Amino acid sequence: MPEGLVAEVYPVLRLPRRFFVFDYTIPQEMNLQRGQMVRIPFRDKTILGVVRSVGSKRGNPERLKSVLERVKEWIFDDVEMDFFEWLALETAQSVSAILHVAIPPLPKRIPSLSTNISEGKSLRVRASESEEISRALEKMRTYRECFIHAKDRVQMAAMVVAYAYMHPHDQLAIFVPNVWDATCLLPYLTFAGVTLLTGEESPSHRLAAIQSFRKKETRIFLATRAGSLLLPACVDAIFVLRSSHESYKQSDRNPRYDARETIRFFASHRACRLFFLDVMPRTEDMVTFGPDRLCISTHALPEMIELNREKNVSPHPRLSYTIFQKITDVLESGKRIFCVYNRKGKARALRCEDCKKEFPCPQCGGVFTVYETTIQCHHCGCIEPIPLSCPGCGGSHLIERGFGNRSLQEAFQKAFPGITVSLLEQNHLEDLEAHILLATNVYTESILNSFTPPTDIGCVILLDADLPLHESSAQSLEQAIRMIEELRGVAFRLRADFLMQTHVREFFQTYYQNPLSFFQKELMLRNTYRQPPICRPMRIMRRGGDVRQSRFELEHIREQLEGYHPIDVLFSFFHSRTTQACPILSFSVEQTYVPDLLVFLRTLPDHFIIDTNRNL
Template sequence: MIAEVYPIKRLPRSMHAFDYKIPNEIQVVRGDLVEVPFRGSTLFGIVRLVKDRPERGIKIKELIAKGSIQLREEELSFFEWMAFDLAQSCSSVLHMSLPLPPKRGDTSYTPTVGTGSVTLPRSEADVLTRMIHSVKDRRELFLQIPDLKRMTATLAAYCATEPDEKVLVIVPTVQAAKAVYDCLSFLDPIVFTADQTNNERYRRWIAFRKRKSGVMVGTRIAALLPHHDLTTIFVLQSGDANHKQSDRNPRYDTRYLLWELHNRIHSNLFFLDVSPRLEDLSWFADLERRVWSRSHPASIVDLNTERRESEHPLFSQTLQRIVGETLEEQKQVLCVLNRKGTAARLFCQDCSFRFPCTTCSTGMAVRDQMLHCPRCLDSRPLPSKCPECKGVNLIELGIGIDGLCTVLKALFPSATVQSLSKDIDLKTVSEAQILVATQSYLDQMKPIQTEPLGLIALIDADQTLYIQDTRSIEETIRAFEQWRGVALNTGARFVVQTHEPELFSTILGDPEALLSREWESCRDYGLPPFRRWVRISRKEEEVRKLEVVFHQLQKELATIPTVRSRKPELVNGGMQFFCSVEPEHAETLLSFFTDLPDHYIIDTNVFP
């Protein structure tokens, strides 16, 4: 008898299973873990299938031993689907996903004891009860919940009322995993994250695999362990970018994989976040979305009307007054200005014209002496005068946290002002009366048990509107709701400064209408979920060589129905291009990638 085996090792996408002779004393079936000889060493592998005999004339090696693990059919077929969908070899996907048995030592799991808990104000008890009833009545649901604390409370209440279920909880970061674990300690959860050693992950995986019920909390790597007996999957902060692995192979989106998994094993699937993504509107119908009814008030400051009376164009008189009141109350002020990844905007000082895109009306960003639209990718030269009033008093609005600190020190000379970015520890600046922070504040703060604040002010809430990203509106909504959730959790007043007050009024009053317009824009511009987009890149110093091979590749892609390709562009050390296909023809496109050489880096699920 012959076993076809997937070696658990990084292998080129064109390599599949290898044949091994099964010794008489060993019995194996599909899904068994085995040890095999491979290129002068010994590896673990997973049996793909067992057959009667090899192809004629081929001398093959024998299996060495059989392991103690067997993947069920639902699990192994999921890995095989994943490999095809990600344009990777199944061996590489197994290598990324499965922790391997330790060579020596104890494989038993010793749980640790958490010390935290999660409590909500009594006034929100009815809201929580309503959420739990909704979850119990649905197999698929999106829950719009303002912060991680309330997401964790919802999760804890569900698990407490459904003690016989086997639950997988996926969070975006190790910090969030530890915080959620701490609050669920009464359930004896198992934590599974990428910062653990292989041996630690193996012990935890086997321990959870043996349980008939229980909870596993993990980062995206935990989503790659497809337990066939899972009853429910929760994805917390489901819109967070960390749910996708974009920087190394295999490039995968946890949310997309879990959607497929829950359909294969018939589990429940619940996404929890401050606002839905456009993909969520596709996956979860109107009847499958619920909103946490208790929200936090927000004050919107129109910078257009206040700019002439203010001492700085990005610090209004209204905000200056509110900061002063907060300091008098001896409460801390948090000013948020996320300078990373943003571009300056062109602004007419005479008439406040903001240079919208002539194609789709989105605000345009200044970069390399050009105006660029983040949505439709249109661009045009930087003008010398305003098309509205013909004035020439044009300025590029944009300020960093250091510049804002200088402004605040001048406005409030008696207050201590400090800045926080990713290279500064929050503990070293936590006593400042005014703290100027980037998005790194969210990365460093305690996500559930937070310290009280007096005021959270978004200094320039329009920043995300001008990033070079077709998700700019979606990201603006998410950032707004994320910081509003922090304000709710810390008891802080929430103030938003903007040149687009109507947009933020819509976010407050009718965000569904705004997302619906974005949905229609995605349809018009052929963006996900209406078309599936793929990015193909290659590292090569010779630009001309890349141009030739990419031209040939795009020519071959053009033979696939509905495929469209964008013009290749230079990136650091190489070149890339995007192509898209209608969903019903995606399988044909993915099949094309199966035998493509590995020097092509393929991300099969991108939002261009």
């Protein structure tokens, strides 16, 4: 390389967002280019770096340190470098911090990666599903990007496997929301050679997995969101299974990114095919793909039981007469029951009947959930014993309001004496072989394998389809319908009946009458009320420090934000299991103004935690 050149290098290190690049001289015998990985001296250590650019010397070259060596095994092309720089801007992080998360530490020796899994299996579906799978494949042939409806995870997998057989020379990337989905799907992809990356592997095995697919030693790259940061350039088609799942968004640590957005960036710049598959799309997918490429199948109306109509003859407010009779019939046939109820504890809240005092959490103001001997806040983790009397009036007439899964367990045991009722929730799993399984989402998310389902479950029941509607979110109705569709898919795979209970049947009918019209109206409503995807919600929180000082600093930021019009700003407080009350600055901005706002956010000190897309 000509003498007198300097490399701008991104250190692969978790650096504050204000840091950009560092200049290093290039030894005369070394050839470098944008994207080349190198070893550099940095603060008395030798670390990895990635070259941003190569140019002439500036300033005083004698004061610059020199690049130590090239890492020949790894070089990023222009699209990959553009991606890292785009993601840093999108998440208000430094490029170095993004590279630190994406690139695993390089071991002295990359281990060999076994891609042949002895437990490989053949995927079988019902004959009745062939038409829907064929229709999906036709859509994939017609459109380079689209959303595809599927009944359940098995049908999604069948569509991917069929595509792989029809395109035997294509390199495929398949994304799933969690490790359990990857574990269940893995044995059915081994026919093409598969590389697995979930983020739980050791750094050396993670590196080996990436290199194996880059060298085309395997055809399929199966990954969770962690794999979206290092998508190999050789990918021909990308499948995002269960594309509406919240786990695709990393919300608990930096960088706070959404894997669906990083995958979309990659697909658009590589011109590869992109397919989202799920039981139903998100309203955001109307903007992502357009209404013509939302391939939604016609939905039959599920069997809905209206709780209001049957309350006078029902044995329990959450156990309607129809459900009682259905459970009786199924149990008599020798089958088991799977019930879903996503509210923990004995009761929803505690209240004094004498003075009408509620019992909010003293730490965060959230609602206490009532258990047998304690009241617990599931938001901040606060636990207190159940009070014997009201601290306000001294009265002892305290009543429990609402129903948790433990009170429902008691109701089932009373209604069906001699029948075992098992409670299944996070960190509390009882008998998986009980006659009645009363579960939260944990059963379908981390226990039930839809590819090898139990054969003795005769009915799936959603005990309260209205629970998501109580969430203060623009997506609440959409989430409620998605829960119904996911459980319908579970029932379909189990060859079981599906029933749901609700107080507001008409809310759900709008979707089943015309799904596309439902999403078009939903998009119009969000436009009216400035909700995503029309506007982009963001959040700033100060890490540590005095609450008053934090509030003062956030107020100053608020004044600066008012220069980006139009913008809606809201103050609130955040509470966790490990921190005290912390002010939060939440705001929403129209997409047109987002680029300028992101540039401003990158100038803020690192003690501010910034989520630049908190509601995807």
